[in-house]
Amino acid sequence: MTWSVGAGxxxxxxxxxxxxxxxxxxxxxxxxxxxxxVMAVDLDQARVDDLVGTLEGSGHVAVVADLRDLGSHDALVEQALRELGEVYVLANLAAVLRRRGSLDEVTEDDWDFQHDINVKSAFFLSRAAGNAMIAAGKGGRIILFSSQGWWTGGFGGSVAYASSKGGVTTLCRGLARTFGPHQITVNCVSPGQVNTPMLMTGLAPEVYETMKKQTPLGYVAEPEELAGPVVFLASDHAKYITGATLNVSGGFLMY
Ligand SMILES: NC(=O)c1ccc[n+]([C@@H]2O[C@H](COP(=O)([O-])OP(=O)(O)OC[C@H]3O[C@@H](n4cnc5c(N)ncnc54)[C@H](O)[C@@H]3O)[C@@H](O)[C@H]2O)c1
Incomplete structure (x- = not known):
């Protein structure tokens, strides 16, 4: 292994x-x-184009897909094989959060919407990517995104979201067992509070402040502080780590 931050x-x-x-x-x-x-996948063409245009290096691809359409997953993998030459890493961050003030306000649509994107599409896309990795025979890395809610049950009206993230954490373990013999690692990153639009959407200021106070590092993470853990899990440094949930919460949770 050549010793560098992104080894491998x-x-x-x-x-x-x-x-x-x-x-x-x-x-x-x-x-x-x-x-x-990087094949950057999200919902809005202009935004993926803008992102890809700012990335260092070359060969990046901007793709629009709604991951609720399970039929799009094989097409994504095929496009990656064509345009990137391989799928070595799947980092699945797409997710949605709908906060509701009480359990009674949670609709069936709220439940389905969050579970469809957060956990159902995570399963089917991981399966499609994992099968391509197996076919290529060179191992691989799958990184899923959980949340502190998988452990706490969620704050600020996010019970259904937290349930979906519990599903993601368990899914990660099952996929790690299944794909391990192919040298494909599957891990989860579990953030606490991160300064993004998702965190702030509908969040009561007192919940935000309380969680911040209960975070030993004393501040809310910036998105960049999640990038290192993901790159680490994808690198050769982490080749013997699988089925793990990497707690990146500033000490809000300790496990
Ligand atoms: N921000 C936090 O405090 C926090 C805390 C815990 C976990 N997380 C997790 O981190 C990950 C990234 O969150 P973020 O804060 O950057 O949120 P974000 O809302 O900024 O980003 C989520 C992205 O997913 C995309 N997306 C949503 N539905 C999609 C679909 N059907 N198909 C394709 N793309 C879709 C959205 O367009 C958006 O760009 C998520 O999995 C989230 O659950 C975030």
Whole structure:
């Protein structure tokens, strides 16, 4: 292994979903800085084009897909094989959060919307990417995104969201067992509070302040502080880590 921050990522193909989100854009920059080629996937063409236009290095691709359409997943993987030459990493950040003031306000649509994107599409896209990695026979990395809610049950009207993230954490473990023999690692990153539009949407200021006070590091993470952990999990430094949930919460949770 050549000792560098992105060891093993130079020239490798990465599918990154939720790429134009707060954390996603920082992760895209991290992968590009490590020398990888990024297929940036999100909902809005202009935003993925803008992001890809600012990434260092070359060979990045901007793609629009609504991941609720499970039929789009094989097409994404095929496009990555064509345009990046391989799928070595899937970093799946796409997710939605709908806060509701009480349990009674949670509709069936709220439940389905969050579970469809956060956990159902994570399963089917991981399966499509994992199968391509198996076919290529060179191992791979799958990185899923959980949340402190998987452990706490969620704050600020986010029970359904937290449930979906519990699903993601368990999914990560099951996929890690299944894909391990193929040298494909599957891990989860679990942020606490991160300064992005998702965090602030509908969040009561007192919940934000309380969580901040309960964070030993005393501040809310910037998106860049999540990029390093993702690049680490994708690099050769983490080749013997699988099925892990990496707690990146400033000490808000300790496990
Ligand atoms: N911000 C936080 O405090 C926080 C805390 C815990 C976990 N997380 C997790 O981190 C990840 C990134 O979150 P973020 O804060 O950057 O959120 P964000 O809302 O800024 O980004 C999420 C991205 O996912 C995309 N997306 C949503 N639905 C999609 C769909 N159907 N198809 C394709 N793309 C879709 C959105 O367009 C958006 O760009 C998420 O998995 C989130 O659950 C965030």
């Amino acid at each position: 990522l130079e020239g490798r193909g990465v599918i990154l979903t939720g790429a134009t989100g707060g954390i996603g854009a920082a992760v895209a920059r991290g992968f590009a800085a490590a020398g990888a080629r």
